[in-house]
Amino acid sequence: MEHRIIRQGMWRCFLTTLFFTAGVVGLFGQKYYSKVGQVVFTSDASLEKIEGKNTNGLVVLDAATGRLECSVLIKGFQFEKALMQDHFNENYMESHKFPKGVFKGTITNMQDIHLKKDGTYTVVVKGDLTLHGVTKPFSPTGKVIVKGGKITASSSFEIMVSDFNIEIPKIVRDNIADKVKVTIQADLLVMEQ
Amino acid sequence: MAVVPGQAIAQEEQELLSLLGREETTEYAAASFKTNRVINLHSLESTTAGVLDVKISHRFGYLNGGIYDLFGLDESSVRLGADYGVSDRLTIGVGRSSYEKTYDGFIKYKLLRQSTGLKNMPVSMAILGTAAITTLKWADPNRDNLFSSRVAYTTQLIIGRKFSNGFSLQFSPSWVHRNLVATSAEKNDVIALGFAGRIKLNKRLSFNAEYIYVLPDQLAEQYTNSLSIGFDIETGGHVFQLHFTNSTSMIEKGFITETLGEWGKGEIHFGFNISRVFTVVKPKS
Numbered sequence: 001m002e003h004r005i006i007r008q009g010m011w012r013c014f015l016t017t018l019f020f021t022a023g024v025v026g027l028f029g030q031k032y033y034s035k036v037g038q039v040v041f042t043s044d045a046s047l048e049k050i051e052g053k054n055t056n057g058l059v060v061l062d063a064a065t066g067r068l069e070c071s072v073l074i075k076g077f078q079f080e081k082a083l084m085q086d087h088f089n090e091n092y093m094e095s096h097k098f099p100k101g102v103f104k105g106t107i108t109n110m111q112d113i114h115l116k117k118d119g120t121y122t123v124v125v126k127g128d129l130t131l132h133g134v135t136k137p138f139s140p141t142g143k144v145i146v147k148g149g150k151i152t153a154s155s156s157f158e159i160m161v162s163d164f165n166i167e168i169p170k171i172v173r174d175n176i177a178d179k180v181k182v183t184i185q186a187d188l189l190v191m192e193q
Numbered sequence: 194m195a196v197v198p199g200q201a202i203a204q205e206e207q208e209l210l211s212l213l214g215r216e217e218t219t220e221y222a223a224a225s226f227k228t229n230r231v232i233n234l235h236s237l238e239s240t241t242a243g244v245l246d247v248k249i250s251h252r253f254g255y256l257n258g259g260i261y262d263l264f265g266l267d268e269s270s271v272r273l274g275a276d277y278g279v280s281d282r283l284t285i286g287v288g289r290s291s292y293e294k295t296y297d298g299f300i301k302y303k304l305l306r307q308s309t310g311l312k313n314m315p316v317s318m319a320i321l322g323t324a325a326i327t328t329l330k331w332a333d334p335n336r337d338n339l340f341s342s343r344v345a346y347t348t349q350l351i352i353g354r355k356f357s358n359g360f361s362l363q364f365s366p367s368w369v370h371r372n373l374v375a376t377s378a379e380k381n382d383v384i385a386l387g388f389a390g391r392i393k394l395n396k397r398l399s400f401n402a403e404y405i406y407v408l409p410d411q412l413a414e415q416y417t418n419s420l421s422i423g424f425d426i427e428t429g430g431h432v433f434q435l436h437f438t439n440s441t442s443m444i445e446k447g448f449i450t451e452t453l454g455e456w457g458k459g460e461i462h463f464g465f466n467i468s469r470v471f472t473v474v475k476p477k478s
Binding site for chain 2: 068078171
């Protein structure tokens with residue numbers, strides 16, 4: 001009998017701690033997301049300008065820790081010419097083997113960013129970018145604009161194609177740049193817990 | 194409170210992206226063949242909406258002509274053609290062949306698209322309708338010649354699957370209707386079964402083969418089944434198809450019902466198709 005009371009007490013204590021913790025996390029651990037992040041990349045070579053656009057980028061930000069994860073389906077990039085899209089998937093990104101581009105990292109200056117207060121904040125991110133099966137440390141800078149409760153995050157950076165083992169044959173050197181410019185933009189929404 | 198750090202670490206390790214849940218999408222198989230033709234046969238592929246595909250095709254003479262004919266290069270049969278993607282499913286095309294001075298046109302519609310994910314479809318399927326009109330001068334102008342005698346039609350189903358990134362197979366049951374045939378030994382309606390496949394050798398090179406089996410007792414004795422093998426070489430906006438075939442004609446009614454060459458006797462044409470695509474209407478973004 002006595003044994004049982006002690007056990008009940010332990011349960012109560014455990015549950016209280018659990019709820020309390022959940023409460024704390026809920027209050028400070030607000031998460032934000034987007035499922036319609038826009039990713040545009042531009043290759044501006046001497047003979048040809050190629051632009052691919054994807055409007056289904058996934059973004060999740062944990063405001064408590066500053067952790068940030070983004071993911072985009074390579075097959076979801078749309079091009080001006082159908083053939084560019086075929087070649088992008090088949091010959092360069094090999095999307096049947098490497099279907100996604102993923103970034104996982106942390107916003108290192110999260111303490112300076114107030115997502116509930118209007119303003120423009122510069123964001124410093126540090127993490128790893130995985131493309132074409134290659135993972136590389138990656139630290140771009142970005143911008144967060146908070147206006148009337150609307151949060152827009154954006155970033156722009158350049159990627160060396162060769163860093164990710166993407167081969168460009170000599171014959172198309174003048175058509176495809178060895179450095180592509182990437183811009184990302186997403187409106188972040190509050191995630192219901 | 195001692196529990197809190199542990200909880201925080203657990204939180205840390207959780208993958209954030211998984212919080213968004215797994216959104217099911219439908220992924221369609223693309224590029225089962227490099228162009229909309231395997232060699233002579235139409236492939237599973239359609240021309241993308243708004244794209245014009247200009248095709249220049251040649252079949253040289255028989256290889257067994259030897260050095261005297263430069264292995265057939267002295268002769269050539271040509272088809273000039275253009276295909277256009279009205280939508281991603283509907284392709285139309287026209288062409289003109291030097292063989293029997295034939296004009297041809299086709300309509301091809303994609304009925305099923307191979308896909309995985311939300312919608313699961315194991316195969317792609319297209320239906321093709323073609324018409325061909327020969328314009329050779331009448332053999333006997335004094336006879337009562339009807340225009341309809343010049344016309345032949347083909348209806349074909351194309352069913353196939355991209356099994357892996359490097360391997361695709363298709364089956365093309367075909368029905369050719371010829372308004373006029375040369376002798377009573379030949380049927381006006383001819384049923385044939387086409388088989389075709391490709392193996393990708395590397396990103397820009399593939400090996401293709403096709404064989405068309407004409408069901409027995411439909412054609413005169415001299416006619417043979419069409420067998421072709423070749424390579425697709427892709428550069429930027431071009432696809433070069435180089436091949437060996439025993440068929441002279443490059444349109445359905447010709448290569449299905451009028452193939453004369455025998456592989457065993459070296460009656461093989463070297464030939465090529467060059468495909469160049471132009472984006473006429475840009476997709477809306």
